[in-house]
Amino acid sequence: MDIVIVFTSYYFADKLDKILTAQGIAFKLIAVPPEISDACGMAIRIQPSLIDTVKAIMKDNHISPSHIYWYTRGEEPIVYKGSQ
């Protein structure tokens, strides 16, 4: 099960993509999975072990996620507690 971070706009996904790449943090830039939303958007998918690191990066760089989920393909996503 991975963590998927969804954003309010493409701008935030792009900004985090650049920062994580520059810092060499493992992640995937993905389309928002259909299990989470039918709307087309970009999201960041990471291993759960990286969530605290990535949350700190988002806070430092004023990047606002809209939601964070526990995600497994084909299954109902679970809201990550502490995403507020």
Added chain:
Amino acid sequence: MNSTKGIIVDVRGSLCPKPVIETKQVVDKAPGEVITTIVDNEVSRDNVEKFGVSKGYSVTIAQEGKDFYLTLVPGDMNHNDVTVNIDTLQESAHVGNRVLLMTKDYLGEGSEELGRNLMKTFWTCVVEADVKPKTIYFINSAVKMVVTDSVHLDNLKELAKAGVDIAACGICLDYYGVKDQVDVGTITNLYAITDSLMNEAVVKL
């Protein structure tokens, strides 16, 4: 050791696509004949082998020094029993009949930056798709996606592992100076790409 049978096509000293072109000329003129094509480099070896297999020949390869002798036996002469690997069948079951022609290293037009991000997400979608493309060709700037340090390598390697044929144009790799940095798939030629465009269900991106 003499590894020559049938009609001999000696294209040592030639670079792609000449070995494939000359082999094809013989195939067209003498269908049903055994052909031995002799090349002296691995790229030509791989491309002639792929061409032979695509035309229904069984291909065996012998090496003598730096030369490769490819013997192409027409399908109707190949009486060997075929052992089917179940794992291969299961992998191939997820590969459809679409051919993707990637013409640049970003998707769409209007914003290259957006297009590069779209490309990242696109490959992830293809990896997760239930039915994958049969072949993905890379031409012009798209060849940058198959070389060392490409951000798309992990996804493309997964596709290759799933049975998708990944091939980049040799002319384009040479133009961008990255021919020795291919990290996934094979190096192909415009002849093979054109053949596919004429005969298969192609999606150009």
